[in-house]
Amino acid sequence: MTQQVTLNIDGALIRAAKGTSVLDAALDFGICIPHLCHVSNIEDIGSCRLCIVENIVNGRSKITTSCTLLVQDDMMILSNTDKIRRLRHNIAELLVSEAPNSRAMQDIALRCGVEETRYSFRNNDCILCGRCVRACTGEFGVKPLGFVGRGKDRRVEAPFNLRSKLCNECGRCIDLCPMVMPACDGPMETGKERLCGNCESKLSDTDLTLGYCVGCYFGEGIQCQRSPINV
Amino acid sequence: MTKINTVNDLENLRNKILEDREKFRATLVICGGTGCQASRAGGVIDEIKKELDNHGLNESVCLRTTGCHGFCEQGPLIVIEPDNLFYCHVTPDDVHEIITKTILNNEIVERLLYTDPVSGNLIKTESEIPFYKAQDRQILTQNRQVDPCSIEDYIAIGGYTALGKTLFEMSPESVVQEIMDSELRGRGGGGFPTGLKWAECREAPGDEKYVICNADEGDPGAYMDRCVLEGNPHLVLEGMLIGAWAIGASQGHIYVRNEYPLAVDNIRVAVQQARESGLLGDGILGSKFSFDVEISRGGGAFVCGESTALMASLEGKVGEPKPKDVHTVIDGLWHKPTTLNNVETWANVPAIMKNGSSAFAAKGSKGSKGTKILALTGCIKNTGLVEVEMGTPIKNIVFDIGGGANNEKPVKAVQTGGPSGGCLPVEKFDLPVDFDELYDAGSMIGSGGMVVMDEETCMVDVAKYFLTFLQDESCGKCVPCRIGVSRMLEIVTDITEGRGKLEQINLLEELGDTLSHTALCGLGKTAANPVLSTLRYFREEYEIHIEEKKCPAGVCQELITYAIDPESCTFCGLCKKACPHNAITGEKKQAHEIDLGLCIKCGICRSECKFESIIIN
Ligand SMILES: Cc1cc2nc3c(=O)[nH]c(=O)nc-3n(C[C@H](O)[C@H](O)[C@H](O)COP(=O)(O)O)c2cc1C
Numbered sequence: 036m037t038q039q040v041t042l043n044i045d046g047a048l049i050r051a052a053k054g055t056s057v058l059d060a061a062l063d064f065g066i067c068i069p070h071l072c073h074v075s076n077i078e079d080i081g082s083c084r085l086c087i088v089e090n091i092v093n094g095r096s097k098i099t100t101s102c103t104l105l106v107q108d109d110m111m112i113l114s115n116t117d118k119i120r121r122l123r124h125n126i127a128e129l130l131v132s133e134a135p136n137s138r139a140m141q142d143i144a145l146r147c148g149v150e151e152t153r154y155s156f157r158n159n160d161c162i163l164c165g166r167c168v169r170a171c172t173g174e175f176g177v178k179p180l181g182f183v184g185r186g187k188d189r190r191v192e193a194p195f196n197l198r199s200k201l202c203n204e205c206g207r208c209i210d211l212c213p214m215v216m217p218a219c220d221g222p223m224e225t226g227k228e229r230l231c232g233n234c235e236s237k238l239s240d241t242d243l244t245l246g247y248c249v250g251c252y253f254g255e256g257i258q259c260q261r262s263p264i265n266v
Numbered sequence: 267m268t269k270i271n272t273v274n275d276l277e278n279l280r281n282k283i284l285e286d287r288e289k290f291r292a293t294l295v296i297c298g299g300t301g302c303q304a305s306r307a308g309g310v311i312d313e314i315k316k317e318l319d320n321h322g323l324n325e326s327v328c329l330r331t332t333g334c335h336g337f338c339e340q341g342p343l344i345v346i347e348p349d350n351l352f353y354c355h356v357t358p359d360d361v362h363e364i365i366t367k368t369i370l371n372n373e374i375v376e377r378l379l380y381t382d383p384v385s386g387n388l389i390k391t392e393s394e395i396p397f398y399k400a401q402d403r404q405i406l407t408q409n410r411q412v413d414p415c416s417i418e419d420y421i422a423i424g425g426y427t428a429l430g431k432t433l434f435e436m437s438p439e440s441v442v443q444e445i446m447d448s449e450l451r452g453r454g455g456g457g458f459p460t461g462l463k464w465a466e467c468r469e470a471p472g473d474e475k476y477v478i479c480n481a482d483e484g485d486p487g488a489y490m491d492r493c494v495l496e497g498n499p500h501l502v503l504e505g506m507l508i509g510a511w512a513i514g515a516s517q518g519h520i521y522v523r524n525e526y527p528l529a530v531d532n533i534r535v536a537v538q539q540a541r542e543s544g545l546l547g548d549g550i551l552g553s554k555f556s557f558d559v560e561i562s563r564g565g566g567a568f569v570c571g572e573s574t575a576l577m578a579s580l581e582g583k584v585g586e587p588k589p590k591d592v593h594t595v596i597d598g599l600w601h602k603p604t605t606l607n608n609v610e611t612w613a614n615v616p617a618i619m620k621n622g623s624s625a626f627a628a629k630g631s632k633g634s635k636g637t638k639i640l641a642l643t644g645c646i647k648n649t650g651l652v653e654v655e656m657g658t659p660i661k662n663i664v665f666d667i668g669g670g671a672n673n674e675k676p677v678k679a680v681q682t683g684g685p686s687g688g689c690l691p692v693e694k695f696d697l698p699v700d701f702d703e704l705y706d707a708g709s710m711i712g713s714g715g716m717v718v719m720d721e722e723t724c725m726v727d728v729a730k731y732f733l734t735f736l737q738d739e740s741c742g743k744c745v746p747c748r749i750g751v752s753r754m755l756e757i758v759t760d761i762t763e764g765r766g767k768l769e770q771i772n773l774l775e776e777l778g779d780t781l782s783h784t785a786l787c788g789l790g791k792t793a794a795n796p797v798l799s800t801l802r803y804f805r806e807e808y809e810i811h812i813e814e815k816k817c818p819a820g821v822c823q824e825l826i827t828y829a830i831d832p833e834s835c836t837f838c839g840l841c842k843k844a845c846p847h848n849a850i851t852g853e854k855k856q857a858h859e860i861d862l863g864l865c866i867k868c869g870i871c872r873s874e875c876k877f878e879s880i881i882i883n
């Protein structure tokens with residue numbers, strides 16, 4: 036049997052198997068920490084930074100991403116403090132202003148309290164969460180998808196920008212892409228950096244029970260793997 | 267090369283080398299560092315060889331080509347031992363005179379002496395030059411004493427004796443303890459206590475461990491690691507050997523950027539020599555200790571200096587940082603316990619072992635011991651590589667070593683620590699070079715870059731420069747760094763181009779705070795420092811840019827216009843001829859005018875004008 040540890044997340048004592056990430060432990064328990072790049076059963080890289088939590092070590096708070104932090108006995112995790120909410124809000128604001136017409140980004144942003152961004156909109160098709168790159172296996176374990184370029188030139192590409200023969204057309208990359216949902220037609224205009232009300236309408240439930248999963252649907256496919264039925 | 271099998275062999279070899287050298291009555295030390303090579307030291311060296319041959323002096327005069335002496339702007343440099351006569355700006359044509367006059371007749375060639383720009387006096391020896399006098403050159407002195415490609419030179423000055431001492435007189439634990447007691451802190455930027463790092467790595471489970479030397483040095487303007495590796499590679503090797511023995515590692519890596527070809531060459535030669543003499547390999551100096559070093563060349567990405575990115579790069583993967591929830595001293599290169607230290611950190615180790623931790627800790631300030639090498643550049647009279655005791659006030663460095671402002675414009679600020687550091691105003695020049703004090707002031711020592719700025723530097727433009735650098739060098743993996751930095755740059759660009767809004771200043775601060783808390787690696791965490799520190803000390807410059815749409819320093823092109831001052835203009839027509847866009851009109855002896863519609867604000871007219879008649883509004 037795998038070893039179990041007990042940790043404290045937002046006041047709840049949670050048992051989890053050693054080797055699990057704090058994010059997975061929280062999600063399993065029903066504490067829905069916002070996340071984007073995390074996909075269950077795929078190696079986490081901690082790139083979106085939405086899943087940040089405060090890890091209290093010797094009375095000092097350290098901010099880290101919960102998807103890359105492994106559970107340990109007697110850990111003290113706070114996922115929903117004012118500080119975390121403020122930082123997460125700012126990250127979500129950065130994210131959604133890159134792809135304001137994406138429903139997934141809007142959902143995330145609204146959940147994190149962003150209704151308006153202070154940046155001009157850039158209508159990117161890809162927000163570089165890297166889900167596709169990490170999910171891609173390809174033939175013989177050779178990945179036909181990868182990141183190319185550095186910094187602002189970073190992009191996802193197949194070798195030489197050609198569909199590789201090694202692609203086994205499993206479609207995982209498309210399934211996991213947060214950008215493939217039909218685009219939201221509301222908020223794309225630069226100069227009106229407001230998110231449309233469509234996704235916002237779902238926000239009221241969570242505002243009342245911050246941090247706890249109430250089976251709110253809008254994580255579907257992108258955030259929570261918990262469907263409302265088995266909550 | 268003779269094999270050195272025991273500590274005795276080493277001692278005998280050293281005595282023999284020293285004995286052989288007694289025949290030399292003078293030594294011509296010529297700097298062959300990258301800086302001096304750029305000013306054609308190569309030609310001087312060839313000429314010296316020829317002249318020594320011609321005069322049959324090969325048996326009595328020693329020629330030593332060394333690494334960087336630090337005073338690159340005066341290069342090529344020659345120091346003539348034993349009197350330490352100092353000649354600068356030497357050309358191949360001067361060599362004949364140096365040999366015939368100075369070497370053969372003990373006469374001084376006055377034309378080649380250094381003139382102190384502050385007092386105007388001619389100065390004969392290196393130690394009397396203010397630039398050197400105000401320094402405390404513990405590590406850099408050796409650069410002058412050794413030819414980097416000669417292990418004999420290094421052995422002659424007592425090289426590898428510290429290794430002998432550690433291997434046979436100390437246990438690994440006591441070596442770690444000695445480093446802890448010395449309170450040595452990492453010179454690579456973070457200032458992490460080296461002893462603590464070694465202890466954790468030593469105690470980490472696993473029989474295979476690694477030591478790595480970080481010679482990636484990507485900060486713009488910084489070149490101390492290059493000079494140490496280039497000028498004294500055996501010192502770094504000896505430090506790594508001692509560290510490896512203390513930690514229990516048998517394999518080391520040197521990660522050096524490929525843009526440092528001379529450093530790559532010299533460390534290669536050094537490793538080869540050390541292998542041939544048995545100082546690398548199995549059973550070093552007859553002990554049970556085995557160690558070897560591999561040299562890896564980095565492609566020159568700034569982010570590859572970050573520990574996890576560097577290790578990924580060494581493993582042949584993309585050089586991107588990873589979350590460090592488990593430290594690299596436990597899970598590092600190939601998932602093995604790994605100790606990564608900076609070039610200068612390693613270079614400090616042999617002296618600590620030789621002279622004891624207390625001698626090292628006697629120098630420096632409360633929390634920062636020893637000396638630090640800094641790359642001093644900018645608007646000052648003397649620029650170059652300087653080494654000072656930790657705790658030295660910034661003003662001593664800028665005004666004593668640097669000689670103060672290099673024109674009538676007063677010094678306004680100093681930028682320390684490169685893209686992760688910040689700008690400190692003149693009022694803060696009493697601050698010491700100390701890890702904690704500079705950090706509290708919103709800057710940091712970083713790897714040791716120090717750029718002095720005068721009134722003609724626009725602080726908003728400085729912030730923009732570093733943001734541009736960071737945007738290019740960010741790996742792009744995490745959101746706060748990739749998007750946050752580009753948004754900050756967007757805002758700062760707006761400010762420098764007259765589109766800024768006052769509330770954006772707060773947004774910059776908030777974004778900076780977000781970055782420092784949430785970015786994945788040190789690059790993103792510190793990326794906002796240039797902006798935050800300029801906002802802290804030069805907020806009014808941002809406000810003037812935004813409210814008055816003016817650039818007080820006259821740098822931001824969108825906010826300035828050029829005009830001709832009719833009072834001082836002599837109508838010589840130079841500016842008119844120089845203007846690439848024919849924006850200047852006016853006949854000879856008649857008033858000249860700039861057509862602002864055509865002017866691209868390149869500033870060429872201003873640098874051409876001999877009467878300072880081109881003014882910036
Ligand atoms: C973006 C970034 C770039 C860095 N570049 C360098 C570098 O060029 N050289 C270096 O020694 N350390 C660099 N560092 C620091 C290293 O991560 C590491 O802390 C250091 O090499 C450890 O050695 P030390 O303890 O001897 O300082 C960099 C860190 C970051 C975050």
Ligand code: FES
Binds near residue numbers: 071082083
């Ligand atoms: S960083 Fe943890 S889910 Fe993206």
